[in-house]
Amino acid sequence: MARSLDIPKRQKEVTYRYVASTPQGKTVRGTIKATSELAAERLLVGRRLHPVEMVVAPSMFSLEEAFPTFF
Numbered sequence: 001m002a003r004s005l006d007i008p009k010r011q012k013e014v015t016y017r018y019v020a021s022t023p024q025g026k027t028v029r030g031t032i033k034a035t036s037e038l039a040a041e042r043l044l045v046g047r048r049l050h051p052v053e054m055v056v057a058p059s060m061f062s063l064e065e066a067f068p069t070f071f
Helices: 037-046
Strands: 014-021 027-034 050-056
Touching: 014 037, 027 037, 037 050
Parallel strands: none
Antiparallel strands: 014 027, 014 050
């Protein structure tokens, strides 16, 4: 009997809006895509930013999400 491979499902990336501070104390705002809030925070820290606030950005309608089998 053939064994099926357990292929891990790819986690969906979410867009987060953030407010962060730079090492110089400047406040910056932006968006970042990540699979979780923790992953987004780690990405910002990797960019030498200190996250102050982070929220999920409202998603826009996406054909890829509506019809995933076509993409």
